[in-house]
Amino acid sequence: MTQSADIVANNLSKSYGKFVAVNGIDFEIRKGTIVGFLGPNGAGKTTTIRMLTCYMPPTRGTAKVAGFDIFTESLQVRRNIGYLPESAPLYPEMRVSEYLAYRGRLRSMSRQAIRQRIGAVADMCAISDRLRWQIGKLSKGYRQRLGIADALLHNPPVLVLDEPTVGLDPAQIRETRRLIANLAGQHTVLLSTHILSEVELVCQRVIIIGRGRILAQGTPDELKEQCAQRNKAAGILVEVRGPTQQVRSALGALTGVDQVQVVIDGPVATFRVDGKLDAVLREQIAGTIHQRGWALRELRTSGASLEEFFVQITDPGGVAAA
Amino acid sequence: MSQTFAIARRELSGLFYSPIGYIVLAIYLLFVGLLFALLVFVPGQIADPGPMFQWNHLILIFLIPFMTMALFSEEYRSGRIESLRTSPVTEMQIVLGKFLGAMGFYCIVIASSLIFVGILSVFGRPDFLPVLTSYLGLLLLGALMVSIGLFFSACTQHQILAAMSSCITLLAIGILFQFTAGILAIYIQSSWTWLVRFRQMLNYLAIGPHMDDFAQGIINTEHVAYFLTGAALFLFLTWVVIESRKWR
Numbered sequence: 001m002t003q004s005a006d007i008v009a010n011n012l013s014k015s016y017g018k019f020v021a022v023n024g025i026d027f028e029i030r031k032g033t034i035v036g037f038l039g040p041n042g043a044g045k046t047t048t049i050r051m052l053t054c055y056m057p058p059t060r061g062t063a064k065v066a067g068f069d070i071f072t073e074s075l076q077v078r079r080n081i082g083y084l085p086e087s088a089p090l091y092p093e094m095r096v097s098e099y100l101a102y103r104g105r106l107r108s109m110s111r112q113a114i115r116q117r118i119g120a121v122a123d124m125c126a127i128s129d130r131l132r133w134q135i136g137k138l139s140k141g142y143r144q145r146l147g148i149a150d151a152l153l154h155n156p157p158v159l160v161l162d163e164p165t166v167g168l169d170p171a172q173i174r175e176t177r178r179l180i181a182n183l184a185g186q187h188t189v190l191l192s193t194h195i196l197s198e199v200e201l202v203c204q205r206v207i208i209i210g211r212g213r214i215l216a217q218g219t220p221d222e223l224k225e226q227c228a229q230r231n232k233a234a235g236i237l238v239e240v241r242g243p244t245q246q247v248r249s250a251l252g253a254l255t256g257v258d259q260v261q262v263v264i265d266g267p268v269a270t271f272r273v274d275g276k277l278d279a280v281l282r283e284q285i286a287g288t289i290h291q292r293g294w295a296l297r298e299l300r301t302s303g304a305s306l307e308e309f310f311v312q313i314t315d316p317g318g319v320a321a322a
Numbered sequence: 323m324s325q326t327f328a329i330a331r332r333e334l335s336g337l338f339y340s341p342i343g344y345i346v347l348a349i350y351l352l353f354v355g356l357l358f359a360l361l362v363f364v365p366g367q368i369a370d371p372g373p374m375f376q377w378n379h380l381i382l383i384f385l386i387p388f389m390t391m392a393l394f395s396e397e398y399r400s401g402r403i404e405s406l407r408t409s410p411v412t413e414m415q416i417v418l419g420k421f422l423g424a425m426g427f428y429c430i431v432i433a434s435s436l437i438f439v440g441i442l443s444v445f446g447r448p449d450f451l452p453v454l455t456s457y458l459g460l461l462l463l464g465a466l467m468v469s470i471g472l473f474f475s476a477c478t479q480h481q482i483l484a485a486m487s488s489c490i491t492l493l494a495i496g497i498l499f500q501f502t503a504g505i506l507a508i509y510i511q512s513s514w515t516w517l518v519r520f521r522q523m524l525n526y527l528a529i530g531p532h533m534d535d536f537a538q539g540i541i542n543t544e545h546v547a548y549f550l551t552g553a554a555l556f557l558f559l560t561w562v563v564i565e566s567r568k569w570r
Contacts, residue, residue, distance in 0.1 A: 053408040055404055075412070081408070086401075089401040094339075105324060106406075107410055
């Protein structure tokens with residue numbers, strides 16, 4: 001393992017009787033990064049998270065969180081982790097400040113530290129105006145943010161958030177994403193989610209798991225590129241103002257290009273470029289058009305969204321992949 | 323240690339927030355009040371509150387399961403067990419914290435009977451030593467009963483099931499064993515050794531015979547040991563259940 005990794009999973013596995021929920025996964029999450037943990041329902045996301053947070057021991061393999069072994073140094077791991085479980089379960093009869101104080105005492109925080117941190121996390125999570133409320137009377141959005149505030153209370157180096165934006169309205173989702181994005185640098189965040197746009201907006205890296213195995217990992221851009229290369233229907237769409245035939249031959253001459261088709265002809269034409277669909281080629285296309293003095297209006301890879309990639313690899317050969 | 327008390331404090335306040343706590347308190351007061359009015363506060367009788375305490379376990383059999391049923395069951399059902407178990411607290415701290423929280427509420431419940439001791443001391447001069455030992459006996463009795471309730475609550479996520487199983491167990495050691503032993507005493511002959519032994523065992527396991535001495539101002543270590551080992555056994559079993567759950 002590298003020194004700067006905050007979460008290291010090593011052949012981590014979990015079986016429930018004969019059913020294998022997580023099957024030997026390995027990954028490393030560097031300090032201060034936000035990593036999206038993606039996968040369809042039942043892929044083993046929550047099981048993995050529960051092992052990392054010491055809720056259940058692995059059947060095989062180990063993991064280290066904040067430098068501590070999840071099995072032999074479980075208490076240390078739990079001290080260094082802030083965890084928001086999937087449904088953010090709370091005590092409905094308690095008041096918000098009371099609940100946070102209780103959670104602080106469970107983590108052996110001093111009275112003074114508890115008071116200070118309640119103020120700080122309440123501001124961060126925008127729940128300051130509800131500190132005196134009974135939890136049972138809070139809206140779903142406030143409860144979810146109270147769960148995040150609880151996870152942040154002891155200022156842990158590692159945060160594990162299981163679907164933190166579920167049940168929030170669009171404004172709250174944006175607010176919560178900004179909150180999570182701001183955590184980068186000081187905290188290592190493992191963010192489990194279904195929402196792909198969330199991952200693109202917030203995460204620096206993505207780990208995709210399915211049927212208990214890691215299917216892909218990398219930055220969102222890397223994954224999109226991989227997707228474009230796998231997807232036969234993918235291509236680069238270029239919209240240019242310029243002489244159609246000249247543009248076509250200029251693009252066709254670039255290395256890595258197999259074929260150039262004209263999709264829409266006219267003074268402003270749209271071309272479709274097939275070939276090795278990587279970032280280098282896109283830069284070359286843009287450069288060539290600029291050099292010749294034509295006007296580039298749009299340049300994008302079609303059929304290479306993170307969503308497409310997700311569907312492709314979690315459902316290989318399935319209906320959706322076509 | 324402070325974490326154990328944090329959990330205990332939360333459980334105690336949880337019982338005050340719920341209507342069940344107040345219902346338990348009200349029924350207990352009603353029952354003890356009846357005992358007081360019928361057996362203790364009788365004209366011409368000596369001021370002895372003993373009978374008031376001696377039969378307390380009969381009502382506690384039905385009250386304590388309601389006090390303890392939610393301790394773990396509700397945590398399982400709501401999923402809060404996940405936030406609790408992923409906090410930096412040991413399983414033993416969780417078990418002891420919940421036990422102490424319920425015991426705290428139990429102490430408040432039995433302390434409510436001080437009202438009647440107060441009334442008695444206005445009209446007469448009761449001997450306070452038996453009162454003191456009676457409360458000690460009640461405390462030990464509570465430790466045993468609460469630990470049994472805690473154990474069954476740890477076994478299931480259904481509160482009602484937890485309450486019913488602890489109620490049945492408490493009925494067995496609180497009434498059934500002693501009753502059976504009493505019947506056996508009439509019919510068996512001293513030559514049937516194994517039946518005599520069986521009767522003795524039932525009598526030892528039953529709560530009733532262990533309560534009498536306390537009401538008379540006697541602290542017998544045999545009885546103290548009975549309650550303490552019983553409570554320790556069920557606390558240990560609770561810990562085993564909690565510990566084993568994570569391997570499933």
